[in-house]
Amino acid sequence: MNKHSPLSSVLVDVNTANGLPNAHYIDPAIFAEEKRSVLYANWSGIGFGKDVPEAGDAKPVDFLGQPLLIVRDRDGSIGVFQNTCRHRGMILVDKPQKIRGAIRCPYHSWCYGLNGELRTTPHVGGPGQNTHEDVKLSELGLIRIRSYVWRDVIFVNVDGNAPEFEEVHGELMERWTEFDKPIFHGGESSSFKLEVKTNWKLAVENYCESYHLPWVHPGLNSYSRLEDHYNIEKRGHYSGQGTLVYRQLTDQDGNKLPDFDDLSDKWDEGAEYIAVYPNVLLGVQRDHGFAIVLEAVDQENTVEHIELYYAKSERETPEHDGLRASNAQLWKTVFEEDVFVVEGMQKGRHGELFDGGRFSPAMDGPTHNFHHWVATQIEKGRAA
Incomplete structure (x- = not known):
């Protein structure tokens, strides 16, 4: 494989761009390069x-x-x-x-x-x-x-050269400033991991778009429909999706999990799911949030470490243990539904004639945004 696959077709507008070349998913030499220029050079x-x-x-x-x-x-x-x-x-x-x-x-x-x-x-x-x-x-x-x-995630910059975290992600921190308050881990049931046979980037790409919802998540799509979602894109920093229809979980007695205090009306039925480049996936809702750290094992294997957090602690609200367990199971089901997709895309990247793929200009902006960022980091590393 050509170690320096051309990235010029990635670094253009979404309307005409290709995705990252196959080598960026299956070539150990490229994986080693991305380790340095993407994961070690940024806040991972x-x-x-x-x-x-x-x-x-x-x-x-x-x-x-x-x-x-x-x-x-x-x-x-x-x-x-x-x-x-x-x-x-x-x-x-x-x-x-x-x-x-x-x-x-x-x-x-x-x-x-x-x-x-x-x-x-x-x-x-x-x-x-x-x-x-x-x-x-x-x-x-x-x-x-x-x-x-x-948000309880420990980020590191191994090479020591990235700008300060608040400088890189200040706009996202401001976007979610209403959630800048204590969060409490939901306990043993709120912690799980998925070992997935895929390159870590495909997990990011799948997470930050809603295009696949009708086919991959029919249960979720039955009430939070494709048309209820919107794209989130901040070139060079993060991307993801939001929904205008978030439905709170209730138990058999009609109880709900406690909300975070002092949220604006936006969050009554809204939620957002954002990929914090390079390898962290975050979600916020009125009554809980989650964080996923993608552990890149090698170019073909990733471990997804998933943790759920709440507005009140287990100790304060033992009566909500059942709701927390049910909520965790719901999310586990959603994340497990994505496994065949990211593993299938990984297998597909071994198709030697695949050109990185084309994007839907309307639906794939968040994914292209991530590709553009990765390509930019790689080019920066090659120029150093």
Whole structure:
């Protein structure tokens, strides 16, 4: 395959554009290139704050081969570090755990604080000598990875060169400012993952358009119809879809989940579903939201990590446990309905004569917007 497939046909208006060439879905060399220029060079999702709920909680994450460590500090903040000891490169934490004192390397017991600072270096100057003038603790802390937490998603910029998160996504944060309030994870039933045989980008492309609803989601489309949806496009940042008809779930007694406070009329029956480039999918409704982090395993495999959040906590509203479980099952069904589509498109990308496809100018704007952004990132990486 041509490693540098031409992207000029992607970087034009939706009316005449092609989609990304096949190589961007099936070629390991292109996957490696996109790892650097798309996923490492931008703010990518790697996990959720709810996975490290208390001070001292630590969770290792493999982000495209890069060993990272998510840590909740004593002040409640979340830090992300390279999960590698500065001494001999040993992995520090190999499974989620509570750090009682310090992050201790299992090899030679060098110890780091929850803020990444190197604290102790046993016998570094010889037996019983725990210091050495040439080993400066202040210079050997863990390598911190830029991170930002929004809507409980932990975003990282591995190469360190992206603009600030608020600069990149400030417009989306403003768009959803009404939801800028505490959110509470729905508990065990509100957390699930799907292992899908597809390139991660196809999951984004499918998520951000409503065109497929009548055929792939007939149940959802029966009340939130195709004509009730609208496209959302912000060139270079995000895209997705909104609906004018969101129907709240009720239980057998007519109870509903509590709404988020002080929402405008727009959200009485409205909802929005947006892809935050590159790999995070978010949804907001009046009574709950969700976040999906797409873990790109390789060019043909993706894990979708899905979490649901509510306006009130489980502890406050045990009477709504059944509604939360039902809501999670509904979403799980919707997301599972998409699996055959994204896996089928992945298989289709092995058709050597496929030219990336054409878009419906009316319906596929959000998907083309994503293709345009990916192509822009790749071209930027090639020019560097």
